[in-house]
Amino acid sequence: MKILGTITILLCGGLLIFFTSDFPDFGDPKSPASIHLSPYFIEHTLEDTAVPNIVTSVLADYRSYDTMFETTVILTAGLACFLLLRIPTKEVTRRYYLHEPTGVTLRFDGDRYPKGSNVFKRIDSNWVPYDIIINFTCRLLIHFIQIFALYVVAHGHYSPGGGFQGGVVIGASIILFAISSNLRASIKRLGEKAAAIFTATGVFIYAGTGALCMVIGEHFLNYSFLAPLLGTDRIMARSHGIFIVEIGVAVAVMAVMIWIYYNLSSAGKQDEGL
Amino acid sequence: MDIVSLIAAKANYWTYVILLMVGLYAMVAKNNLVKKIVGMVIFQTAVILFYVSIGYKKGGTLPIIMHGHDHGHGVDSFIKAADYINPLPHVLMLTAIVVGVATLGVALALAIKVYQEYGTLEEDEIRKQIELKG
Numbered sequence: 001m002k003i004l005g006t007i008t009i010l011l012c013g014g015l016l017i018f019f020t021s022d023f024p025d026f027g028d029p030k031s032p033a034s035i036h037l038s039p040y041f042i043e044h045t046l047e048d049t050a051v052p053n054i055v056t057s058v059l060a061d062y063r064s065y066d067t068m069f070e071t072t073v074i075l076t077a078g079l080a081c082f083l084l085l086r087i088p089t090k091e092v093t094r095r096y097y098l099h100e101p102t103g104v105t106l107r108f109d110g111d112r113y114p115k116g117s118n119v120f121k122r123i124d125s126n127w128v129p130y131d132i133i134i135n136f137t138c139r140l141l142i143h144f145i146q147i148f149a150l151y152v153v154a155h156g157h158y159s160p161g162g163g164f165q166g167g168v169v170i171g172a173s174i175i176l177f178a179i180s181s182n183l184r185a186s187i188k189r190l191g192e193k194a195a196a197i198f199t200a201t202g203v204f205i206y207a208g209t210g211a212l213c214m215v216i217g218e219h220f221l222n223y224s225f226l227a228p229l230l231g232t233d234r235i236m237a238r239s240h241g242i243f244i245v246e247i248g249v250a251v252a253v254m255a256v257m258i259w260i261y262y263n264l265s266s267a268g269k270q271d272e273g274l
Numbered sequence: 275m276d277i278v279s280l281i282a283a284k285a286n287y288w289t290y291v292i293l294l295m296v297g298l299y300a301m302v303a304k305n306n307l308v309k310k311i312v313g314m315v316i317f318q319t320a321v322i323l324f325y326v327s328i329g330y331k332k333g334g335t336l337p338i339i340m341h342g343h344d345h346g347h348g349v350d351s352f353i354k355a356a357d358y359i360n361p362l363p364h365v366l367m368l369t370a371i372v373v374g375v376a377t378l379g380v381a382l383a384l385a386i387k388v389y390q391e392y393g394t395l396e397e398d399e400i401r402k403q404i405e406l407k408g
Contacts, residue, residue, distance in 0.1 A: 005302035015297040017288060017317065025283035027332035029356050034331055038362045039355035045339065046353070052339040063365060070369040077376035084383045164372045182310040201359065253372055260379035267386050 049238040051157045059162065060242040060249075064221045067245075068210065071203050071252045078199050078256040083269030098123045101162055123184065123271040138180035145173040153250045157239060163249030170250070183273035192270060195259040202252025209244050217246030286327035293320035307388060307395045311381045318374045322367045329363035335362035 024031030041058050051057040059067050097106050097120040105123065111221065146169075153166030178186035212220035218226025222239025224234035266273035297320055300313025337358045384396060392400045 002303045008297050009295050009302065012298070013291050016291045016294070018293070019285050020287040023284070023287055024328075026286045026327065027330050029327065029334070031331075033328045033363065034355075039359045041361055042337065042339075042355045042358050043353050052336040054339065054358065055287060055364050057339040058361055058365045059368065067369060070373055073373050074376045077373075077380050080380045081383045084380075084387055149286060160336070162368075164368055166377075172340060203334070217354045260376065260383075264379060264382055264386070 022042050029209065034211070048235065049242065050235045051242060053157055053162075054158065055160075056156050056242060056246070057171070060245045061204065061223065061238055067249065068203075068206050068221070071206055071249055074252060074256045075199050075203050078259045081260045081263045082196070085263045086270070087268050089270075094125070096123050096125055096127065097121065114165075130181070134180055138176055142173050142177055144169055145176070145229075149173065149250075153246060154243075155244055157243065160247060163246035164253055166246075167250035167253030170254040171261075174258050175215065175261045178261065178265070178273070183262065183270070187262065187270060190258060192262055195255045195262065199257030199259060200254050202248045202250070202255065205251065206245050206249030209241060213241070254265050290320050290324040290327070292317065293317075293323065296320075302329065305397050307385050308382075313384060314381065315374070315378060318370075322370060322374075325363040325370075326369045329360040331356065331359045333357075334359040337364065348376070 010185050026063050030035075031181075041054055041062060045051060045057045049057045073193045076226045094255070095108050097108060098104075099106060100121055106120075137224070149166045149169035151166075152161035152169060153163060156162030156166070174186060174190060175194050177189075185242075209226075212229075213222050213225045214220045216229070219225070223238045224238075224243075227237035230237050230240050261268055293316060297313045297315070297317030300316065301310050303403060304313060306309055330348070334357060337360070388400065389395055392403050394400060
């Protein structure tokens with residue numbers, strides 16, 4: 001299998017490398033990819049949408065159907081992880097508790113764990129004492145990461161950024177919190193239910209904006225019909241419509257990253273994880 | 275065409291083909307499922323690199339219209355497409371990266387399920403177990 005695979009792949013790669021001589025040169029302004037559709041986007045983005053960042057305007061306006069179904073793909077991936085892995089926490093019985101005054105770790109089977117006591121601290125089965133430097137650094141960093149993420153979302157019209165990037169950064173900040181403290185602390189702040197609802201809300205904001213355009217005007221995702229609602233002219237309405245849609249994308253992406261992390265890191269138990 | 279300009283003109287394609295081969299080899303020849311998934315990610319990265327590199331134009335800047343923030347009042351009346359790199363591959367890859375991460379999550383979830391079922395991630399051992407059962 002290895003030899004066969006190597007031969008096949010070397011053959012394919014050799015053919016590809018051989019035929020790169022027909023490809024346009026690196027950085028060639030006249031390459032076919034750059035002369036058919038993209039000049040229109042570059043030259044008309046300001047008069048069509050009033051968004052200087054062409055990537056944002058193409059992503060959320062010219063190709064907004066594509067992006068809408070990308071968010072649906074993300075939602076489906078989150079759901080698939082959930083349906084594949086999630087098992088009820090009640091089936092998990094063996095738990096470890098640290099008696100904080102003495103530092104003794106106790107194992108409880110079944111549901112005989114100390115419920116109302118506050119000297120016992122729940123720990124993971126592969127628990128190691130937390131490093132104070134990591135804990136402190138992460139606690140300091142997470143706020144700034146989140147503020148930066150909001151900036152990336154909100155400033156996506158004028159600088160590199162947008163819903164996907166900002167959403168991933170917020171998701172990463174919460175995953176950083178889950179790694180630096182533990183999974184349960186993170187789930188207490190943003191639970192699985194919240195993650196699922198946020199994911200669906202994000203896709204709903206996107207599709208709902210499109211449907212609203214259809215109700216007011218006649219085209220799905222044609223934001224210029226939102227102009228009477230937003231109190232602007234038709235071109236600025238497109239800019240604002242893109243912003244609404246980007247918020248939907250950011251919410252969906254953030255929640256899906258967190259949801260997938262919860263399910264993967266705990267193999268679906270969401271009881272103890274990394 | 276001498277050799278230096280040839281390398282300068284085609285090096286991006288060669289890099290992408292080599293990465294593609296590495297990823298494909300890992301997907302085909304490796305026995306461990308997680309290594310196959312890693313191969314898939316390398317493959318994906320190669321395609322992303324390819325797309326982003328064909329979007330580049332010599333002398334072009336990043337695809338944000340200069341002085342475009344005041345609703346076009348300060349812009350030169352004529353925006354030349356040659357001044358900005360091609361935004362379309364960037365848009366496509368922007369979504370592809372995030373979707374790639376989401377599908378990677380699904381792949382890892384499947385790997386976890388396989389491990390829970392068979393107690394191993396090695397492909398030949400899994401096949402042996404399936405043959406014993408059937």
